[in-house]
Amino acid sequence: MTAPVRLDGHTAGALGAGQVAAAPARRASFDRPILWRILSVALVLGVWEIAGQIPINFAFPPFSEVFAAFLRMMADGSLPAAYAETLKPLVIGVVISTVLGVGLGVAMGLSRLSEWLVAPVFIVLQAAPMAALVPLLTFVYGIGLLSKTLAVILLALPVIALNGYKAIRNANPTLVAMCKSFLGTRRQQIVKVIIPDATPVIFAGLRLGVAAGFIGVMLAELLITPTGIGDLITYHRSVADYAEMYAAVASIVVLSALTLAALQAFEVRVLRPEKRGS
Amino acid sequence: MTIAGWRVPMMASLLVWLVLWEIVGRTGAVFLIPPVTGIVEAGIRLVQTGTWQQATFDTLRSYGLGMALAIGIGVPLGVLMGRSKPADKLLGMWVNLFVSAPLSALVPVLMILFGIGEKTVVATVFLFAVWIIALDTRAGILHVPKSLEEMGRSYLASPVQLYGKIILWAALPEILAGIRLGLIRGVKGVVIGQLLVSILGYGALFELYSRSFDMEHFWAITFMLFAAAMLLSSIVEAFEKRIEYYAGAR
Amino acid sequence: MTAMADTATLTRPAGPAAAAKPDAAVSVRGICKTYTDVEALRGIDLDIERGKLTTLLGPSGCGKTTLLKIIAGLIDQTSGEVLVNGRAVRGPGPERAFVFQDFALLPWATVMRNVAFGLELRGASKTEREEKARHYIAEVGLAGFEDKYPHELSGGMRQRVGLARALAVDADVLMLDEPFSAVDEQTRRKFQEDLIRLREVEKKTFLFVTHSIEEAVYVSDRIVLLSRRPGRISEIIEPKVDHRASPDEIRRDPHYLDTVESIWQGLRNYVE
Incomplete structure (x- = not known):
């Protein structure tokens, strides 16, 4: 329903606007995965570090x-x-x-x-x-x-x-x-x-x-x-x-x-x- | 494959290979390959021994416990990843890493954490199986048509009803596929775990027979394991077929 | 559950309902919807008359399904409000029932269970819901198919199951999102005729989304024409087709054909 339809005439304006709008959106979503990845690594290493510091097991170094x-x-x-x-x-x-x-x-x-x-x-x-x-x-x-x-x-x-x-x-x-x-x-x-x-x-x-x-x-x-x-x-x-x-x-x-x-x-x-x- | 107009089932060619094996075995040319008939006889003798029965019991127990854990944790993990974007982004990378990681390298770590015994084998089975179950469950959840969920909401399904009556059922084909792959990986896990722990179940038997160069017994348990893996896989596959009709209809 | 629907009806004149016209089953007040960077709907005001069949018609991407789903409570609006029986909508409710474009049937459940599913979710007893479901299965012409599974039915039959499910919960407002778009042409015509008959029998408010002009003119009491994105109401038409006439007569009726043509002329601007 919301998919843009390829038409000419004055819809071209709408389509063009869509493309312009889509470009920054893609850049934003391109940045985000890296951010998420860093967060994800930090989370797991953080849990590892804390678990090692407690330590949960004598054989589990931080x-x-x-x-x-x-x-x-x-x-x-x-x-x-x-x-x-x-x-x-x-x-x-x-x-x-x-x-x-x-x-x-x-x-x-x-x-x-x-x-x-x-x-x-x-x-x-x-x-x-x-x-x-x-x-x-x-x-x-x-x-x-x-x-x-x-x-x-x-x-x-x-x-x-x-x-x-x-x-x-x-x-x-x-x-x-x-x-x-x-x-x-x-x-x-x-x-x-x-x-x-x-x-x-x-x-x-x-x-x-x-x-x-x-x-x-x-x-x-x-x-x-x-x-x-x-x-x-x-x-x-x-x-x-x-x-x-x-x-x-x-x-x-x-x-x-x-x-x-x-x-x-x-x-x-x-x-x-x-x-x-x- | 058709020969002279007869359809020969695909798996029938395995018989050809077994006959070939028998011939090579009979010649005695290769020490590693005893005749198939000898292996079968050894297998029949083996099955009647207490050692084998105990080993099988231990192996099945480790496997069963590990798989129960893997399904019990893998499916909810996959559901969580499929339903929550942040959880997916935080966990996705790690699940993908472990699904294809050389988990055999982790077994020594498990051994020092859980001791040289059953717990380590259970943990190995769990680690081998859980990731693929989680990934396939996630894929299944993402596959659930949006309109089915909307339908549930528009008819006022409670969250429990939404999951219990709609989402989990709609994701079932993928969940089952994940469990099937997990079962096969779990067999590999139980074998690798027991080989490295080497005092338990089939691992101990492998150790014993390979040290004493008892090839007939060695192949007998290997074949049993192979057969068990194939059998498990085909049981789940048969079950998958029964619900196949709706995988395409969703 | 019917009790709940009744209370909703009883409380209709109270509260914000004073603002709504007394015979409006659904009132849409200044609805706007903006997705991240696309404005889908802008300032929609609309009253949907009780007991009538109203159609939302417009070119692809005009936001007609979005509007329908906002009324259904499946999508949140950016601003504005929707009143159903005088009450503001905050999510799906028992007084509304939805028929989905792709049917949204449970593939692992029989026709019987699918039709009774809305009642099952409400905790109705098995005998009660099956009795009701059986009635509506017959009403949509699927008697004898109770134990079939959706994959054993044709597209048209599947949509009848979806329709029966919506009827079985006894809602005041029935919303249909392009229900015939996944159905072949012959089935579609038959279905349209059935819909008209059903409307006479059931005395419910129907809200219908389609992109087919002929279909809209043929079945509707009122057609709401939406413009291209951002969707706004461009025109409201009452086709006044006499449904006592036979379907074939209607389809050859000059008044019917003129209405179709004039709507097409109006929409043309958007698609050319």
């Missing part, structure tokens, strides 16, 4: 101490070194999962036979608690980089493959019909219509894969291979340096959040121009 520990660990180089150790298998694992997952996903989306053969496996694997298999990796591949990389792949691959599959299967049928009606070959159909149309969803799957990869690498480090951030967590816990331990845990959670946010920003900016600005 935020200020944890942050100080974070700075100490950054300064003495133990945190950066641990990250180098942790990120290596994560990146390798995610890259392999991406190549393999997108490939399998596209194959499943395009061929009925591979769909029938492979999709159920991934459906089971995605629903299943794959973490149970992580201890197994240790026997075969020891406690090195390979085990950790495999743990990442184990958790990241199913979600990437399934998203790729769904993206291809749900490619806009009208676009495919359009391509057919202009006598596009099957190859053109796939390369020029189906895959570009599916890209945003495939990329969203990648984001989920990265999130799963973080879970996998942390699990591997905590469970089987005492290296990297997982080792920092385990070590500081064993010597009761709780501030350092919390700093390591919080830093990996924040790093994962930042990575995912960056991927999402990239997705919106590059892959979904229609969503830009909204």
Whole structure:
């Protein structure tokens, strides 16, 4: 009812006025999310600080101490070194999962036979608690980089493959019909219509894969291979340096959040121009 | 998939993989992969032992408690975020952060806060499941047509009636979808929690069998867990289907 | 609940009602509505006669639904006041019932429960509300559909359910927000005829929002024409269509056609 109607003549004046009026409104609502975000962070950190000062638990240090520990660990180089150790298998694992997952996903989306053969496996694997298999990796591949990389792949691959599959299967049928009606070959159909149309969803799957990869690498480090951030967590816990331990845990959670946010920003900016600005 | 005119159900291909597994297992080429028949036999033996029954009971209890907490807190949290703009803006960022955070890194923290035992596992299940339930509930609440709410107000519904007879029902499809995803995440949570605590339930069994290289038993409980996860998911899905008709009609 | 509606009627001459015309079921006094930076309504003064069918007609975005929802108590006005039966409106009340553009039916409830829903919210007993609901389900021509769910009905039938629900609470004023806009043309005509018949039977005050000129002229006793945003009353027309004539006769009647044409000429300025 209140939506402006596109008309000409003297309604153009009203429409113009609406646009002028809308511009400051958008600027205001653009400012506000940042304000809210600051407030939101302040609220949670404040509650954390107070809860730590009371303290609600002997093993619950206030935020200020944890942050100080974070700075100490950054300064003495133990945190950066641990990250180098942790990120290596994560990146390798995610890259392999991406190549393999997108490939399998596209194959499943395009061929009925591979769909029938492979999709159920991934459906089971995605629903299943794959973490149970992580201890197994240790026997075969020891406690090195390979085990950790495999743990990442184990958790990241199913979600990437399934998203790729769904993206291809749900490619806009009208676009495919359009391509057919202009006598596009099957190859053109796939390369020029189906895959570009599916890209945003495939990329969203990648984001989920990265999130799963973080879970996998942390699990591997905590469970089987005492290296990297997982080792920092385990070590500081064993010597009761709780501030350092919390700093390591919080830093990996924040790093994962930042990575995912960056991927999402990239997705919106590059892959979904229609969503830009909204 | 159709073969010679017959529609072969999608999940039937799993049988193909099981047969393949059996063949590889029979050759004994890969130590990790014992024949499926051996795994099934081990599973049948296992189910009759007191150890397994105790482990299953412990696991189900941790899982049940954690899920009850996650639903009991996640749904109201989602309703709050869906109904109140300030609450949404204050909490939204954190809920979104935790829904995809590497929660496995948080388990050590839970262990020092709650001790090495059941409480930690319950807390892990809760943490894995609660965020997605809250987010989906929020989405469901935001999906409730404005006119349904106006209808309630214009016929003088009390706040309790508005929520109990209109809003929660209208958001039910999304709430159930959230609970289904939460149930699956909760299974992952209970496994990860027990693996890291490693003295409880299936975590202790995994520890035992992997240390003694007892692959048949190891796979037997893994398969049981997989099957349980699939079963849970399909039960909720069946329930979702029953109310599907109105998801589109709202 | 009917008791409450009755007291409202009884107290009508008291208080601010002195200002209102005695036969006005709804009086709108200087209503203005401004959203953050859009002025939707400016200085609306209007009396809606009891027992008549009044239509709010105007181009899209003229604020006619906003006005209706202010009268319903679903939206707060920026200034001015609305009196229903002489009492100032502060939210929804039992003397008014609303029929929604998109029906607003509970998809998980049967026709029976949907029609009885207003009574259910008032705490009426199951037997009482079902008896009433059954009566109105029959009245809107849906007898036999009591146990169906909304998704099993056509758009027109769904709107009849919405109408029956509004009738079942026995309000004095029935407000209909573009009730036929989501309904196909054939159903729409049938529905309009039913509405006229219903008005004769029910003796209620109908307040109706539409953007269809033909519909407004066909069903109304009085048409309130609103101008484009900010919405103001530009004209009030009484079509004086003789509803004793058959629908087809009315639709070919020169007087009817002239009225439609003159309203169109007036509105043209706004849409061109």
